[in-house]
Amino acid sequence: MSAEKKKELQVAALENGTAIDHIPPSQLFRVAALLGLEKMNNTITIGNNFHSNKMGCKGMIKIADKFFEEDEINRIAMIAPNVVLNIIRDYEVVEKKTVTLPDELIGLVKCNNPKCITNNEPMLSRFHVIDKEKGTLKCHYCERKINKEDIIIK
């Protein structure tokens, strides 16, 4: 079997749904948690440490009959900015989506400054993405900078 064919099989084998590819292995279970997979009744396949020419190693999640909304995808972009979403219909990849961090994240991340107004008032947090490459955020209200590793998802 050709390498190309094998690769295809690894991704497909899903009648309808989404295959999330190129997940950094260390982030796989955070991605699963962020997407709320434990609450879904869909058929879900989670695989980790697949060989990847691009990344060395990668994780993959396949979710049957699930097509994500933009804001759900934005959540993944925060911790796994290079993932690829393969949209599968009738066993064919009909669309490939890459995720990108939006310029602003509203109500998704908790500010890690305990004195920040967003931690003391019933309001949504708001962050500017100041470095998309590194995933650095800055709180709109208290200007606290948060690095990717320290991001706390609400």
Ligand SMILES: [Zn+2]
């Ligand atoms: Zn803040």
